[in-house]
Amino acid sequence: MTARFVWIRILALLSVLLGLNYIVWRWLDSVNWSAWWIAVPLVIAETYSLIDTFFFSLTMWRAKERPAPVSPPTGTVDVLITTYNEPIDMVIATARAAKRIAYPHETWILDDGARPEMAAAAAEIGVGYVRRSADWEGKPRHAKAGNLNNALMSTDGEFLLILDADQVPDPLILHRTLGYFADDPEVALVQTPQWFVNVDDADPLGSQAPLFYGPIQQGKDGWNAAFFCGSNAVLRRDALMQLGIVGYVRDLEQSTSRTLRASESLLARASRDRDADPAVRQQLRLLRTEVAQARDRLDAGDPIADVTYRVQSAVDTASRELVRGDLARVRADLASIGELPVQRDVELDAIVIDDAGLDALAAREMSPLGAVESVSGLLEALRVDRPGEAQPVQPMATISVTEDMATAMQLHALGWRSVYHHEILARGLAPEDLRTMLTQRLRWAQGTLQVMLRDNPLAKKGLSAGQRMMYFATMWSYLSGFTAVVYLAAPVIYLVFGVMPVTAWSVDFFARFLPYFIVNQILFLVVARGLKTWRGQQYSLALFPVWIKACTSAFSNVVLKRPLAFAVTKKDGRDESGPPWREIWPQLTAMVVLAVALVIGLARLAVGTADGTGTLVNTVWVIYDLVVLSVIIQAALYRGPVRPVVPEPEEAP
Numbered sequence: 001m002t003a004r005f006v007w008i009r010i011l012a013l014l015s016v017l018l019g020l021n022y023i024v025w026r027w028l029d030s031v032n033w034s035a036w037w038i039a040v041p042l043v044i045a046e047t048y049s050l051i052d053t054f055f056f057s058l059t060m061w062r063a064k065e066r067p068a069p070v071s072p073p074t075g076t077v078d079v080l081i082t083t084y085n086e087p088i089d090m091v092i093a094t095a096r097a098a099k100r101i102a103y104p105h106e107t108w109i110l111d112d113g114a115r116p117e118m119a120a121a122a123a124e125i126g127v128g129y130v131r132r133s134a135d136w137e138g139k140p141r142h143a144k145a146g147n148l149n150n151a152l153m154s155t156d157g158e159f160l161l162i163l164d165a166d167q168v169p170d171p172l173i174l175h176r177t178l179g180y181f182a183d184d185p186e187v188a189l190v191q192t193p194q195w196f197v198n199v200d201d202a203d204p205l206g207s208q209a210p211l212f213y214g215p216i217q218q219g220k221d222g223w224n225a226a227f228f229c230g231s232n233a234v235l236r237r238d239a240l241m242q243l244g245i246v247g248y249v250r251d252l253e254q255s256t257s258r259t260l261r262a263s264e265s266l267l268a269r270a271s272r273d274r275d276a277d278p279a280v281r282q283q284l285r286l287l288r289t290e291v292a293q294a295r296d297r298l299d300a301g302d303p304i305a306d307v308t309y310r311v312q313s314a315v316d317t318a319s320r321e322l323v324r325g326d327l328a329r330v331r332a333d334l335a336s337i338g339e340l341p342v343q344r345d346v347e348l349d350a351i352v353i354d355d356a357g358l359d360a361l362a363a364r365e366m367s368p369l370g371a372v373e374s375v376s377g378l379l380e381a382l383r384v385d386r387p388g389e390a391q392p393v394q395p396m397a398t399i400s401v402t403e404d405m406a407t408a409m410q411l412h413a414l415g416w417r418s419v420y421h422h423e424i425l426a427r428g429l430a431p432e433d434l435r436t437m438l439t440q441r442l443r444w445a446q447g448t449l450q451v452m453l454r455d456n457p458l459a460k461k462g463l464s465a466g467q468r469m470m471y472f473a474t475m476w477s478y479l480s481g482f483t484a485v486v487y488l489a490a491p492v493i494y495l496v497f498g499v500m501p502v503t504a505w506s507v508d509f510f511a512r513f514l515p516y517f518i519v520n521q522i523l524f525l526v527v528a529r530g531l532k533t534w535r536g537q538q539y540s541l542a543l544f545p546v547w548i549k550a551c552t553s554a555f556s557n558v559v560l561k562r563p564l565a566f567a568v569t570k571k572d573g574r575d576e577s578g579p580p581w582r583e584i585w586p587q588l589t590a591m592v593v594l595a596v597a598l599v600i601g602l603a604r605l606a607v608g609t610a611d612g613t614g615t616l617v618n619t620v621w622v623i624y625d626l627v628v629l630s631v632i633i634q635a636a637l638y639r640g641p642v643r644p645v646v647p648e649p650e651e652a653p
Contacts, residue, residue, distance in 0.1 A: 004526070005063065011523040012057035018516040019050040025512050030502045039501040042490050045483035052480070053520060055473035060527055062222030062466075063215060066421065069179025077105040077174055077234075078157030082147055084112040086165040088121050090429075094168050095127050101161075103174035108155060112147040130154050136390040144230070145396040145403035149244075152395055157237060164231040167194070167428040177234045180419045188239030188416035189408060191217070192232045192423060196430035200641040204634040205437045206535035207430030215527045217420040225470035226420035227408035231428070239416050243407070244395035246414065251386060256304050257295065260311070263375040264291045270371035283318050287372065290314040315376050399454045401564060402447025406455065409471055413462030432640035434632075435580040438546060441539075445478045445550030446557075446564060453558040480540060481547030488544075488590050488625055491618040495601025498610060505613040538631040545586040579636040587632045590625075598622045 023046060032039045079098045083091045091109060098107040108128035111118045122129035130151045132141075142149070148162070159178065163169060170176075177190045193213035199205075220226045228235070271284035294311045298304065386392045397406035408418060431437040457463055457471035493499050502509060524533070557564040581588070598619060604610035 004529070008060050008063070008523070008526055011519060011526060012060055015516070015520045015523050016054050016057050018512075018519055019053050022512040022516045023047055023050050025508070026502075030509065032500050032503050035499045035501060038490060038493050038499060041486045042501040045486040048479070048483045052477065055469065055476060057523070058469055059216060059219035059223075059473060060523075061219070063219040064222040064420075065218060066221070066419065068176070069183050071179040071182035073103055073175050073178030074182050075158040075178060076156075077103065077159045077161060077178070078155045079105050079107045079161045079163065079169075080110055080148065080151055080155070081108065081163050081165060082110045082112070082144055083118070083165040084147075088115070088118055091118065091165045092121050092125060094163060094165055095122065096125060097168045098163065099125070099127060100171050101169060101174055102171045103178065105161070105174065106155070106157060108151060110147050110151045112144075128155075133390070139388070139390040140398070142394070142398040143401060143403070145394075145398045145407075146390070148396045148403070149391065149394050149398075152237070152240065153391060160235045160237060160240070162231060162233055162235065163426065164428060167231045167426040169232075170425045173425040174234070176423060176425055177421055180421070181234075181236060184417060186415070186417045187419055188236045188411045189226075189228055189418040190234045190421055191226055191229055191418065192421050192425045194229060194232055195424045195427050197427045198429050198432060198641050203532075203535055204631060204638045205431060205434065206539045206631075207437070208532075209536065210531040211528060211533045211536055214422060214531060218422060220470045221418070221420040223466035223470050224417055224464070225412065225467045226418045227471070228404040228418075230402070230404040232426040236416075239411055239414075240395035240407075241393070243410055243414060244393040247410075248386065248393050252304055253298065256308065257298060259378045260291055260295045260298065263311075263378055264288055264295070266371045266374050267291060284371070287314055287318040287375075291375070312376070315372060319372050319376070400447040400450040401443055402451075405448060405471070405474070406451045409451065409455070409457060409460070409463070412467050413460055415462065434635040434638065435577070435583060437635070438543075438580070438583060441543060442546050442550055445547055446554050448475050448478055449550055449554035450558055450564075451475065453554060477540075478547050478550055481544040481551065484541050484544035484547075487541070488594065491621040491625070492593055492597040494614060494618045495597040495604070495610075495622065498604070500614060505611070505617055535631065538628045541625070541628050542587060542632045545584075581636065584632050584636060587629055591629050594622050594626055594629075
């Protein structure tokens, strides 16, 4: 372990302990309960931040800087380039670069847009072309995950290099990554950084993520939790297919379990029919017991085919017994008809029953055989081919609009390992305008929160404790939008109304807060080690409306079953419709409110109606918030990187 990582551990431990000391004191001794409506939200927000600090410290505790793989590259490879509506020239440029990869491989363009001109361009340069099969018509498409799942059934390489349409690979990308799979047969994924060539030094959109594609992924790698980021990654086909088969079996088990529960409920209702013959009711109770035992056998891991076969056999036996009883009821009905007032229609030579007679027959209970027939129908409806999906086996996870994290987490839960290789081996294109960037970040956040709500890592079987923490830490970070509102509101409330969320700006406060804050910042600087991370810090606060919208829309989708829109990130230049002022009105409003509050606070101090220490603290707080939020205005006015002007050739004399 290097001296730097020793210092990181020392600072991480100090940061958590000092933060814990501060938060405990805040809860026990400094909450201004007379202004609980702002004091309690503020201390909750500070507690959230401490937990965030804990997750960051835990991530960096086992950060791993990997050496190059020892083994030479081996195995067959398919390079899969995913596209939907990106410009054909862009896709072909990526495909040409993929063809130039030095290691032997097959290159495929996966065209989810099914464009004939794309197919023609692929054929022209000699690469494979895959579009969705007819099986997908009228079925859930699952966006990029569905595109990849469809292609997995049309290709056969042992390993898959997945590239977005704009990610131009280095010729040595496979030489630098395949060796990890030979070194460790349990490695399912090797992820490399995403780097963007159309980002200048100013980077007002914060597209480069050097802290994530560096220390954070290395930290997660130390816990065997480095995850798939959608592109620039190599995956083992066997691992994905195992994941798909396991998912298929689990889906079938869940369908069978639901069918058995529904059957048990139907039989329970039928067995309570007091007008039924006691022998019939007994037969229904026996069948219900058989169904309940079938559920237990299913939970114990018995094969689904054996479980359903035994239930179907019991249903057939019960049907025969119930038919015997039903025939007896029919005979009784016929005897009853003989006792009804009837007339004979001489012309038709038929018996005519009057309305009173029909009412008497209609009032009789229906046969309990209907419940058994319903159970039989439910069992017959069980399909092994997953009729609701285009293909039974879906290797890439489809529970989220961002398939990458969900797939990696499920691979880890099955015992597979991942690797983060910290070397730029593909270069892509980042959004060049704020509107596109906001759409991209919203999709990332929504997808991550969908995974948290549908497959929470804290409760997922198969993950280690460290893996649970690493996945949950990423999900936890997207809840920060709510705390941001509190951090913006608290200084405004003090400067304008003089309402203090703490009992006093005392020595106790500064003696606890300042060491925690300073050590936290030093830890961040040591971890970053010269990386430009200021933009990332700004956007963690400045995008608070995006994070809140992601939380509400993901909850609405998962819990309330409302559809979630999916938008492909625009990668063919900037949006020329102008700054998206309407989309950033919350940030602009916050900046105006902060500025007005600052003026009011200073005016109150000047006339002697405000506390000097409190005003100073909150003035610094407001200025910091304004500096952080100012990035959103820079981003709104940003018109893309400066491109060099290529001089036109001079005419020959």
